[in-house]
Amino acid sequence: MKALVLKDYATGILTLETVDIPKIIQGHVLVKIATSGTNPIDYKIRTGQAPYAMPELPAIIGTDMAGTIVAVANDVENFAVGDDVYGLVGGVRGLAGTLAEYVLADVRLIALKPKNLSMREAAAIPLTFLTAWEGLIDRANLKPEHTVLVQGGAGGVGHMAVQIAVAHGAKVVAIASQAKKDIIESYGAAFSDYKTQSIDECVSEFTDGKGFDVIYNTNGGTQLEQVLEATVPYGHIVSSNAFTEINLAPSSLRNVTISGVFVLWPMLENDRRQHHGDILKIATQLAESNQLKPLIDPKEFSIHQVVEAHNYLADGKALGKVVIDITNI
Incomplete structure (x- = not known):
């Protein structure tokens, strides 16, 4: 061959x-x-x-x-x-x-x-869907009554996470650029423009200031830091790109669970x-x-x-x- x-x-x-x-x-x-x-x-x-x-x-x-x-x-x-x-x-x-x-x-x-x-x-589909599913379902135990925020909602993992959450009946907000607004809304999610709306404003508009039940972070770094206080108490943050050092104090004070997803594990370790x-x-x-x-x-x-x-x-x-x-x- x-x-x-x-x-x-x-x-x-x-x-x-x-x-x-x-x-x-x-x-x-x-x-x-x-x-x-x-x-x-x-x-x-x-x-x-x-x-x-x-x-x-x-x-x-x-x-x-x-x-x-x-x-x-x-x-x-x-x-x-x-x-x-x-x-x-x-x-x-x-x-x-x-x-x-x-x-x-x-x-x-x-x-x-x-x-x-x-x-x-x-x-x-495979890598991105598996990454999104493991985060939302396996780690965060997504429920229909949850509010979900997806950072990078039109990206590879992000657009899969949006569709999985919508399919499970959750209220979904996806952050992306204005050019991708139609894509986000076609999946049944609400759109937030990362250039014009801060995370605090997003929490205020879409959760009445209570915070999201589940946040899916796809880009890591500063974007992950920005959402450490954006969940409800005892909420769940999932990241498929948590490769930088961050201070977890803001999330720890809210009893937030933070989970990482490494989708290659089953292939590398012949496990699950x-x-x-x-x-x-x-x-x-x-x-x-x-x-x-x-x-x-x-x-x-x-x-x-x-x-x-x-x-x-x-x-x-x-x-x-x-x-x-x-x-x-």
């Missing part, structure tokens, strides 16, 4: 090479990849900025994928040849990635692709992998009931343009997820 191979973190160069198709092993399926979803972690791995996840070189990177099963291990019962599937399956330490024609996927990490979504749309597959089954159900729609940047990239796609995403030019076409090699 053809695959993009990374040989040097210092240069970050990807070389298209011919390598062996993976041999089927127990508990796995071989998937012919149609599309590979791109996330910030992909270019961080490629350029040596993610020591906690980087594979030994040479390596095939790429995390998300959608494709069709072409071979099934004899112990696999829930999937068959010809099934269209998607998942967050590789590209990190110990697992070959999705910038290739085929990938050997652990069946615990995949689910059947939503029938009403294209391969391109499906590949945009089936939970990811189960979450993606829910994503499929939500998509097929028209409660989940991935936001995808209209710019298309082929497997020959992966570095360009990474730069496009890293430069903040993308509106929604960036997806790589693997079929035209």
Whole structure:
């Protein structure tokens, strides 16, 4: 098969090479990849900025994928040849990635692709949906009566968090730029412009000054600091980007729970992998009931343009997820 191979973190160069198709092993399926979803972690791995996840070189990177099963291990019962599937399956330490024609996927990490979504749309879902779900449902135990604030509500994880919270019946407010107001409101959330409305003003307008029950922070840093006093007492703040030092005193004085989400753990540690597959089954159900729609940047990239796609995403030019076409090699 053809695959993009990374040989040097210092240069970050990807070389298209011919390598062996993976041999089927127990508990796995071989998937012919149609599309590979791109996330910030992909270019961080490629350029040596993610020591906690980087594979030994040479390596095939790429995390998300959608494709069709072409071979099934004899112990696999829930999937068959010809099934269209998607998942967050590789590209990190110990697992070959999705910038290739085929990938050997652990069946615990995949689910059947939503029938009403294209391969391109499906590949945009796994990492971001899993990250959003783990934060809102697994950590914060989201309830229909909750008020939820999502920082970065039109971003990759953010737009998934908004839709999950709306689907659960919560009152949702999403912070974004004015240009993304229509996107936020199309998901059924209230919009807050980060340039013109402070967090205190947001709390006052949307919660009568009481604070949000749950806050999902996607950008970390100062944005995380800004919401430490924005929950109700005993509220919950979730962050998928809590990589900076902050003073937790403001939240501690309110008995606030702060949870971090590290979505790569099941792949890296071979722990709770089936939970990811189960979450993606829910994503499929939500998509097929028209409660989940991935936001995808209209710019298309082929497997020959992966570095360009990474730069496009890293430069903040993308509106929604960036997806790589693997079929035209």
